[in-house]
Amino acid sequence: xxxxxxxxxxQKGENTEVKVLVKHDMETGRRKDEAGNIVPAHxxxxxxxxxxxxxxxxxxxGPAVSKDPFLSFSFKNGKxxxxxxxxxxxxxxxSRTDETKIR
Amino acid sequence: MNERRRAIIKSLSxxxxxxxxGLMKPLSALAVDWEKKVFELSKLDDVxxxxxxxxxxxxxxxxxxxxxxxxxxxxxxxVESKLPNTDKIAILIENNPNPLSARFTIHDGTDxxxxxxxxxxxxxxxxxxxxxxxxxxxxxKEIKVTLGGCGG
Amino acid sequence: MTIMxxxxxxxxxxxxxxxxxxTSSVSAQDNTSEEIEKYRELLADGNPAELWELTxxxxxxxxxxxxxxxxxxxDLGKGPGIVEGAYVEMPRYFSDVDKVMDxxxxxxxxxxxxQGLSREQATERPFGxxxxxxxxxxxxxxxxxxxxxxxxxxxxxxxxxxxMYEMGKRFFYFRAGSHDFGCVTCHSGENKRIRLQELPxxxxxxxxxxxxxxxxxxxxxxxxxxxxxxxxxxxxxxxxCPEAIYGTDLVTAISLYLAKNANGGTYDxxxxxx
Amino acid sequence: MKKIIVSLGFxxxxxxxxxxxxxxxxxxxxxxxxxSSLRSKGIVKAEEVLAQDDVQKKCxxxxxxxxxxxxAILDSQLATIVYPSDGKYxxxxxxxxxIAQSGKGRRFNDKPDTVNGGxxxxxxxxxxxxxxxxxxxxxxxxxxxxxxNSEEMIKYTWAKIFNAQAFVPCSYMPRYGHKGILSEQQxxxxxxxxxxxxxxxxx
Numbered sequence: 001x002x003x004x005x006x007x008x009x010x011q012k013g014e015n016t017e018v019k020v021l022v023k024h025d026m027e028t029g030r031r032k033d034e035a036g037n038i039v040p041a042h043x044x045x046x047x048x049x050x051x052x053x054x055x056x057x058x059x060x061x062g063p064a065v066s067k068d069p070f071l072s073f074s075f076k077n078g079k080x081x082x083x084x085x086x087x088x089x090x091x092x093x094x095s096r097t098d099e100t101k102i103r
Numbered sequence: 104m105n106e107r108r109r110a111i112i113k114s115l116s117x118x119x120x121x122x123x124x125g126l127m128k129p130l131s132a133l134a135v136d137w138e139k140k141v142f143e144l145s146k147l148d149d150v151x152x153x154x155x156x157x158x159x160x161x162x163x164x165x166x167x168x169x170x171x172x173x174x175x176x177x178x179x180x181x182v183e184s185k186l187p188n189t190d191k192i193a194i195l196i197e198n199n200p201n202p203l204s205a206r207f208t209i210h211d212g213t214d215x216x217x218x219x220x221x222x223x224x225x226x227x228x229x230x231x232x233x234x235x236x237x238x239x240x241x242x243x244k245e246i247k248v249t250l251g252g253c254g255g
Numbered sequence: 256m257t258i259m260x261x262x263x264x265x266x267x268x269x270x271x272x273x274x275x276x277x278t279s280s281v282s283a284q285d286n287t288s289e290e291i292e293k294y295r296e297l298l299a300d301g302n303p304a305e306l307w308e309l310t311x312x313x314x315x316x317x318x319x320x321x322x323x324x325x326x327x328x329x330d331l332g333k334g335p336g337i338v339e340g341a342y343v344e345m346p347r348y349f350s351d352v353d354k355v356m357d358x359x360x361x362x363x364x365x366x367x368x369x370q371g372l373s374r375e376q377a378t379e380r381p382f383g384x385x386x387x388x389x390x391x392x393x394x395x396x397x398x399x400x401x402x403x404x405x406x407x408x409x410x411x412x413x414x415x416x417x418x419m420y421e422m423g424k425r426f427f428y429f430r431a432g433s434h435d436f437g438c439v440t441c442h443s444g445e446n447k448r449i450r451l452q453e454l455p456x457x458x459x460x461x462x463x464x465x466x467x468x469x470x471x472x473x474x475x476x477x478x479x480x481x482x483x484x485x486x487x488x489x490x491x492x493x494x495x496c497p498e499a500i501y502g503t504d505l506v507t508a509i510s511l512y513l514a515k516n517a518n519g520g521t522y523d524x525x526x527x528x529x
Numbered sequence: 530m531k532k533i534i535v536s537l538g539f540x541x542x543x544x545x546x547x548x549x550x551x552x553x554x555x556x557x558x559x560x561x562x563x564x565s566s567l568r569s570k571g572i573v574k575a576e577e578v579l580a581q582d583d584v585q586k587k588c589x590x591x592x593x594x595x596x597x598x599x600x601a602i603l604d605s606q607l608a609t610i611v612y613p614s615d616g617k618y619x620x621x622x623x624x625x626x627x628i629a630q631s632g633k634g635r636r637f638n639d640k641p642d643t644v645n646g647g648x649x650x651x652x653x654x655x656x657x658x659x660x661x662x663x664x665x666x667x668x669x670x671x672x673x674x675x676x677x678n679s680e681e682m683i684k685y686t687w688a689k690i691f692n693a694q695a696f697v698p699c700s701y702m703p704r705y706g707h708k709g710i711l712s713e714q715q716x717x718x719x720x721x722x723x724x725x726x727x728x729x730x731x732x
Contacts, residue, residue: 006305015214023306025385025478028222030200039385045137056213062142064196064204064222066177067385067478068303072218073207169294171287171660173451173529177475179297218300249661251450251476251529253441253493253632253651287660418550418558425559428591432578433635433710434703435585441665449651449663491567495635497578498570505566
């Protein structure tokens with residue numbers, strides 16, 4: 001279930017800018033460890049964002065997204081104090097949801 | 104400040120535990136499914152075909168990236184579509200083992216612009232594509248991946 | 256080879272030397288540094304080191320060890336529990352141990368004394384890797400982050416600090432090993448780079464400040480936050496030196512030497528780097 | 530008069546004794562610190578590294594080595610150079626390019642059978658195609674094209690790669706041949722990278 005994401009949601013005029021950092025190894029399944037063994041693929045497959053329960057943004061990620069993924073996007077119709085919630089699910093069916101309020 | 108942060112961490116842990124144990128359904132249950140067969144394709148042409156064929160080169164798709172990356176493990180990419188009714192944005196890296204790196208679904212009210220970071224196996228063309236009114240449009244840039252540091 | 260030959264070779268060499276200066280780097284590769292700069296700017300948005308800072312903060316306040324204590328009473332030099340501004344004054348002399356310590360040595364000490372861990376437990380996994388995160392690196396990220404924006408100000412006034420500084424300076428110029436490398440090899444010339452990375456010249460105050468003030472850093476090439484200890488550990492490895500034993504004095508000495516050269520600079524880390 | 534000088538000298542000596550720790554003591558302290566902080570790992574043996582050779586000792590100074598030391602280094606290092614046994618200086622530039630790219634070898638995480646690289650690009654521009662080159666050493670782009678391939682030039686270049694300190698005392702360039710970092714064949718391949726008209730260096 002990993003550690004908490006870092007989510008920033010900031011009101012900029014009529015737009016809300018969302019930045020997300022996730023702690024995840026995003027293993028491609030091609031890397032070898034020090035002993036020379038292949039490290040199995042382990043990566044976030046989907047990430048979705050909602051504001052006050054309404055889905056605003058979704059991503060399907062492959063293992064080519066960098067370790068500790070970063071995402072940034074913005075949306076309209078949000079206001080200060082609204083709850084932005086982000087959920088990711090990885091290929092081992094591990095998942096995590098964190099939320100923040102628009103500032 | 105410290106207290107606040109700690110409180111956040113604690114409450115988050117509780118929440119995520121609830122999700123993990125199935126007490127609450129994660130929102131992603133509603134989300135698009137990860138399309139395995141497209142992500143696992145190894146040839147760019149096959150990915151293009153799988154996504155519905157021809158991508159038209161367009162100024163309406165803006166790909167921002169540096170021409171040189173100091174390290175292939177983290178290459179910052181920004182894609183913006185200026186085309187109407189854009190509902191999908193994707194990043195394709197031609198020379199990667201699997202070209203499709205990420206695909207995003209832009210819902211109503213969300214700007215068709217996304218910033219992320221991808222891995223590149225080596226120097227390659229990077230294609231940013233956006234779907235507008237059901238058709239795909241594309242912008243391309245070559246990004247050179249360089250060797251760094253003293254290790255060689 | 257005869258003496259005559261040697262002489263001829265030397266004279267010949269002199270003429271080659273003068274040629275070198277004429278043909279110096281084909282200044283082309285025009286936009287390389289510009290594009291690298293752009294890469295770094297684009298990267299600056301969203302530094303994963305913040306995730307380490309949060310974890311470190313959580314660890315600082317978490318009860319742990321046989322004594323089940325938090326690190327809240329740990330004295331990093333400014334009094335028990337004072338984290339803000341502590342790092343920019345380290346390494347420093349601590350009278351309770353009559354010794355100069357860097358941040359990591361002090362954290363080890365606190366974890367042993369306050370939490371009751373053995374030295375082995377307190378120094379376990381000093382450097383993280385994928386799937387094996389390091390508590391120490393997280394703690395270091397948290398503590399150093401609490402000095403962000405402050406001026407680097409190591410004292411080097413106590414006799415033991417002066418000795419430590421002297422040892423660090425000496426090592427800076429110490430050349431040894433298979434390749435004859437020393438710190439000085441890469442870090443004493445102006446406008447030098449290794450591959451595409453600019454090399455800070457530690458004789459130049461501005462460069463010393465900028466460089467020292469940007470560690471620890473999240474390194475995109477490693478996907479980890481790397482502390483000053485790790486930076487120097489890995490410099491030594493590339494220098495073909497033997498392994499630096501974690502938490503020993505040599506690394507503290509080098510750190511103090513570099514920190515002193517960087518005094519007065521604004522501390523801006525944990526940063527993000529290649 | 531003599532007395533005054535003597536007493537002044539005594540004063541100075543005692544002053545330094547108080548103000549500074551003696552050089553001997555500093556040496557000892559430094560040695561102890563190295564020994565307690567560094568340990569052998571893999572192929573790197575602490576005792577071998579810490580026992581600097583004569584050149585390394587002379588070059589480990591914060592100032593410039595003395596003229597006397599420099600001359601001693603030039604003389605002793607020139608005598609170490611071994612030219613190719615078969616009289617052939619140029620190998621395969623393609624193999625040379627790989628050697629110039631590789632920074633492997635002789636680190637504590639390298640294996641005893643790791644093929645050592647020259648890591649030339651870390652410090653030098655060589656082929657125009659490699660953008661990621663360092664600038665600690667001069668550019669070697671068009672090396673052969675500019676300098677020609679006279680016997681003198683070939684021999685000088687060989688010697689320079691073999692032991693750079695035979696020409697520049699305390700040079701930062703590793704002594705590739707003398708220290709056994711690169712084999713005779715590897716140096717030949719690097720020579721080809723620099724001199725072969727077909728090498729990208731000379732394009």
